[in-house]
Amino acid sequence: MASKAYPVATAAAADWRDFLALTKPRVLTLVVFTGLCGLLAAPQSIHPVLGFTAVLCIALGAGAAGALNQWYEADLDAMMARTANRPLPAGRMERQSALHFGVGLGIFSVLLMGLALNLLAAAILAVSILFYVVVYTVWLKRRTPQNIVIGGAAGAFPALIGWAAATGRVETLPVLLFALVFLWTPPHFWALALFINSDYARAGVPMLPAVAGQRATRIQILLYTVPMVAAAVAPWAMGLTGAIYGIGASLLSAVFLLLAAQVGFSRETDPARMKAERRLFGFSILYLFLIFGLVVADKVLA
């Protein structure tokens, strides 16, 4: 279990902003968006109230996972400038509160999904929360640079959950969307890790740049981008989506590949190296928003 090498919460009670911060709200926007798009892309439409409930459950479940992640690794967060001001390492909240909040929210989200939508969606939601907390945070993050490759699967589940909430089934298109987010995660994160490498290294987290070096990381980024692009165009190639998605996804993927190649082939001494890494990280987020938006646009407009 994480040690307590950070200020323990004092008299000042945490307020709602601290509980919100525990859910990692900015990352949550994309997690929830992919879940919403999975739901809207499904062939069966459901009542808007049920649809809203499903997306709410994904948001609450992912927020719970974020809270439990912060409960477990407050010691790590205290060592990194980017995370030191989170409620636990900053001493604004007691660990117990974060634990109770995370467990309560997680159980509530899965129960509500099971009762209001269906058991399949609830089961996948439960698996993704456990995957992020147990497989990624507790087991892999501090042990192997493959942490985000395997553990990152947690963030790929929401599209499947959205689809399953609407249909009660798992089908080829959401599985391809799962594969897309799964393969997108390494380039997304390693691009960032390249320019904040020292932060993770200081905290002793074995992220790929610190373990295998910058050059190997750049090559890995490129190696994951190629199958990611294949997963992005596969729905079109397999006739599961139309030309709106196909053309849009191909163009966006070409840009992603170009930016990944810039990173992949840049040299340590290249002064534009960091700029390329930042650009790839920023674009990775826009890319996923747009690709998922296209899946829905394709269904609505075609």
Ligand code: HEM
């Ligand atoms: C294990 C896999 C992942 C790791 C280690 C990771 C790590 C990070 C880190 C460290 C940041 C920097 C900013 C911050 O702390 O908020 C970030 C930003 C972000 N990530 Fe990821 N990420 C992963 C997977 C994902 C997934 C699956 C999604 C959504 C589908 C996602 C969406 C985002 C978004 C939207 C941002 C920008 C947040 C902002 O504007 O501050 N990430 N990610």
Ligand SMILES: CC(C)=CCC/C(C)=C/CC/C(C)=C/COP(=O)(O)OP(=O)(O)O
């Ligand atoms: C539906 C459901 C339960 C989804 C949960 C998946 C989820 C929250 C994915 C986002 C992944 C993420 C924020 C990784 C941050 O890694 P980190 O924790 O190593 O980042 P840090 O260094 O900022 O703490």
